[in-house]
Amino acid sequence: MWLRLSVLSVAWVSTPRALRALDCTGVEEEGVRWDVIRSELRHALREVHHGALARDLHAAKDSKGRDPAVSYGDVQLQRHLERFQKLVLVLPERSRCPLGRHCLRVLVSVLYSGLPWNAWFVRYEEDLLGLVHGTNWTEALAAGWPVFEVMGLVADLYGGEIASLPENCDVESLAQLEPLIGQPEQLTTHAAPLLRHACALARAAASAALTAAGLRSGGNALQLGWAPGLDVGFLAQTQTAVRLVAGRHTGGPKAIFTPPLPQLLLRVEQANQKYHRAWMRQGRVDIVYCGSLPIEANLEELCKGIQGECLIHFQLQETDAGHRAPECFEHYRSVGQALQSLRPMASWTTLLVSSGTWTWTEDLAHDLRRLLHERHQAAREVDWAGLATINSSRIFNWPVRRVTHKYWKLAYEEYATGHETSPFLPLAQFWAVGDTTSGTRVYGTKSFVGLMRRLAEREREYVPSLPGFASAGVTRQSLEAALRSEDEGAEDWLVMLDLLGKEMGLRAYTYLNGASLEQNYQAGARLTPRISRTFHIEAARFLQGPPLEHCLFPEIAAAGSFTHSHGVVVSYCTRKSLWRMFRDVGGWWLQMNPLQHIIVPVSASVLNLYRSGETELFPWDADIDANFIASHPVVIGSLLEEHEERLKRMGYSYILRGDRVVFRTLEDTARMDIWISGPQEVRAYDIRARLCGLRVNFFRDQLMGAVWYYRPGEKIYGHTRGQLLHCQWRQHNACLPDCVRNGLGVGQDGCEFSDRFVHLFT
Ligand SMILES: *[C@@H]1O[C@H](CO)[C@@H](O)[C@H](O)[C@H]1NC(C)=O
Numbered sequence: 001m002w003l004r005l006s007v008l009s010v011a012w013v014s015t016p017r018a019l020r021a022l023d024c025t026g027v028e029e030e031g032v033r034w035d036v037i038r039s040e041l042r043h044a045l046r047e048v049h050h051g052a053l054a055r056d057l058h059a060a061k062d063s064k065g066r067d068p069a070v071s072y073g074d075v076q077l078q079r080h081l082e083r084f085q086k087l088v089l090v091l092p093e094r095s096r097c098p099l100g101r102h103c104l105r106v107l108v109s110v111l112y113s114g115l116p117w118n119a120w121f122v123r124y125e126e127d128l129l130g131l132v133h134g135t136n137w138t139e140a141l142a143a144g145w146p147v148f149e150v151m152g153l154v155a156d157l158y159g160g161e162i163a164s165l166p167e168n169c170d171v172e173s174l175a176q177l178e179p180l181i182g183q184p185e186q187l188t189t190h191a192a193p194l195l196r197h198a199c200a201l202a203r204a205a206a207s208a209a210l211t212a213a214g215l216r217s218g219g220n221a222l223q224l225g226w227a228p229g230l231d232v233g234f235l236a237q238t239q240t241a242v243r244l245v246a247g248r249h250t251g252g253p254k255a256i257f258t259p260p261l262p263q264l265l266l267r268v269e270q271a272n273q274k275y276h277r278a279w280m281r282q283g284r285v286d287i288v289y290c291g292s293l294p295i296e297a298n299l300e301e302l303c304k305g306i307q308g309e310c311l312i313h314f315q316l317q318e319t320d321a322g323h324r325a326p327e328c329f330e331h332y333r334s335v336g337q338a339l340q341s342l343r344p345m346a347s348w349t350t351l352l353v354s355s356g357t358w359t360w361t362e363d364l365a366h367d368l369r370r371l372l373h374e375r376h377q378a379a380r381e382v383d384w385a386g387l388a389t390i391n392s393s394r395i396f397n398w399p400v401r402r403v404t405h406k407y408w409k410l411a412y413e414e415y416a417t418g419h420e421t422s423p424f425l426p427l428a429q430f431w432a433v434g435d436t437t438s439g440t441r442v443y444g445t446k447s448f449v450g451l452m453r454r455l456a457e458r459e460r461e462y463v464p465s466l467p468g469f470a471s472a473g474v475t476r477q478s479l480e481a482a483l484r485s486e487d488e489g490a491e492d493w494l495v496m497l498d499l500l501g502k503e504m505g506l507r508a509y510t511y512l513n514g515a516s517l518e519q520n521y522q523a524g525a526r527l528t529p530r531i532s533r534t535f536h537i538e539a540a541r542f543l544q545g546p547p548l549e550h551c552l553f554p555e556i557a558a559a560g561s562f563t564h565s566h567g568v569v570v571s572y573c574t575r576k577s578l579w580r581m582f583r584d585v586g587g588w589w590l591q592m593n594p595l596q597h598i599i600v601p602v603s604a605s606v607l608n609l610y611r612s613g614e615t616e617l618f619p620w621d622a623d624i625d626a627n628f629i630a631s632h633p634v635v636i637g638s639l640l641e642e643h644e645e646r647l648k649r650m651g652y653s654y655i656l657r658g659d660r661v662v663f664r665t666l667e668d669t670a671r672m673d674i675w676i677s678g679p680q681e682v683r684a685y686d687i688r689a690r691l692c693g694l695r696v697n698f699f700r701d702q703l704m705g706a707v708w709y710y711r712p713g714e715k716i717y718g719h720t721r722g723q724l725l726h727c728q729w730r731q732h733n734a735c736l737p738d739c740v741r742n743g744l745g746v747g748q749d750g751c752e753f754s755d756r757f758v759h760l761f762t
Pocket residue numbers: 016017018019020136137138139
């Protein structure tokens with residue numbers, strides 16, 4: 001509805017004091033998440049205004065504050081309200097989101113306090129006035145805060161009588177505003193004079209009615225991402241006038257509850273929601289599929305149920321069914337990139353249909369339609385959503401996993417009891433939450449495009465930092481050349497989306513009703529060079545079984561210098577190859593003569609005793625130093641020559657440097673320095689321990705000497721002049737613990753990893 005109201009554009013110009021900008025989205029304070037509170041307030045208020053609770057409230061009004069939860073059967077709502085009561089007690093006194101605090105306190109006070117107005121007002125004045133004077137209504141409505149519904153509750157209990165208004169406010173004609181909301185022409189005629197009325201209440205009521213009718217003063221429609229379409233000018237006028245009513249009338253702030261003002265404000269709220277819904281419906285849905293099923297017509301059928309635009313990005317897989325299809329990877333990826341150039345609105349949705357879909361049925365179409373609908377309903381809370389899955393053996397597969405991406409490793413793990421529960425109470429019963437969901441999934445297009453952008457950033461930041469990247473100018477082509485490989489499948493694309501989603505803090509919701517008919521993409525996923533280089537992952541475990549590996553550092557020197565310059569854990573492959581070499585070559589030495597040969601770790605390798613347990617090395621060390629000692633005479637040169645073939649078969653070679661032997665893998669991915677000597681008194685090394693699963697020996701003074709020399713309680717890098725561990729690449733998955741805290745001392749993590757995930761997969 002668009003009506004030019006030239007008479008109105010001159011009306012009542014004023015420049016109100018600027019209001020504090022709303023700062024609630026994504027804010028968490030002392031365990032209170034304001035997004036969650038907003039969503040629950042809306043949910044509870046729906047019940048309060050339209051559900052069974054409305055009746056109880058009126059009863060409560062008569063009986064002076066009967067606890068509404070007592071007579072209301074819905075346990076969930078009851079829990080809700082109980083939680084509100086508890087939350088009110090722990091709300092931060094000074095919050096970044098005062099609006100949330102005010103709304104919650106007012107709601108709970110109205111439902112439970114049972115106080116007469118005067119007593120109520122003394123206690124809650126700050127909150128009420130915060131809603132009127134401290135909150136920018138334009139922003140609050142756009143962000144979905146139910147300000148007017150909360151105020152409407154107060155009016156419900158404390159409004160009613162025409163308070164002692166100044167004479168000039170005794171306006172009969174205000175009562176006619178609400179019935180005229182559906183008739184713009186008449187409303188305009190009726191309201192225009194009221195806009196200039198001397199009484200602020202009349203001005204407030206008139207501009208509220210015009211706002212609720214969706215009329216335009218010629219200004220802009222409300223547009224803060226959610227673009228519902230109320231007129232910003234009228235809304236601001238309404239607020240200005242209401243602030244005057246609250247401040248100037250002799251009836252005091254209670255005057256704002258004079259009829260019909262509260263009712264008109266509720267109509268504004270309803271109009272806002274109506275616009276919002278209409279606008280959401282006008283959205284656009286992009287359906288993306290690549291695979292071996294010829295289901296283009298079925299996807300078009302799916303489109304028919306959708307209001308607004310519906311676009312299908314369909315590609316039939318050319319290679320044999322059941323194989324990983326590079327063209328599908330490319331298809332999903334290029335659609336993502338294309339969406340990125342569109343500046344999507346918050347109402348847009350992208351449905352990825354997994355290429356692992358093995359059949360199309362009416363049930364599947366129905367479940368997908370419902371998934372789209374349910375996500376749409378919860379669009380503010382749910383960034384992406386999927387379903388449980390059934391594979392072609394008709395086996396039910398629960399797809400929700402925890403995704404851990406740390407220390408060059410990636411692991412998909414089952415949750416101990418399936419999934420997390422949504423913190424949004426209205427979503428708690430029919431949704432499961434986790435780090436990932438099915439391959440067929442719905443994204444808010446805006447979030448999806450956010451993932452694409454993050455991916456591009458990641459490629460530019462992470463890929464060129466690795467050895468082997470020709471660093472002469474990072475271009476799109478050079479990046480793509482470093483990333484491309486033959487065998488990329490659509491499954492890998494889904495894994496990349498999982499990783500990006502996790503990184504951006506988006507939770508995956510799984511709708512518990514219905515199922516996607518697809519093969520498990522996690523079973524088909526690989527650790528491709530692209531995933532490995534873009535996300536700095538060297539080992540991945542998607543399901544059970546041995547981890548998949550892809551190494552990023554061809555030489556130990558490069559891995560070591562990466563660790564020192566960025567403050568990260570030594571690369572997985574480097575540590576693994578060092579570990580294996582020590583175990584193999586050390587094992588070779590011990591087996592040669594179990595009674596007369598021992599291994600004695602020296603220099604920093606002694607510190608493994610204190611740090612790494614029996615089977616690992618401490619993860620910022622890319623080095624092993626040890627003595628191989630025999631109780632009989634040893635001639636190193638001839639001994640090694642004699643065993644050269646054997647060592648080679650095990651995958652190792654050596655360089656002799658005087659009495660020191662440098663063992664290395666044939667590919668030179670790892671090296672270690674070993675001093676071989678004999679005869680020596682091996683029995684003097686009478687303290688035993690294990691390192692990388694091998695028996696090693698020490699003597700007492702050696703341990704004390706190492707402790708005095710290294711003082712290993714503090715954790716420092718090797719080869720630096722005593723630098724304490726700290727990460728210099730913020731957000732890198734392999735960041736070392738913080739032992740420095742910008743010079744302030746040991747960090748929050750206590751200069752230690754939070755668990756043992758950093759170690760090699762076993
Ligand atoms: C309220 O917020 C809107 C949108 O951010 C802004 O344009 C307007 O100036 C604000 N109003 C006041 C009075 O601060």
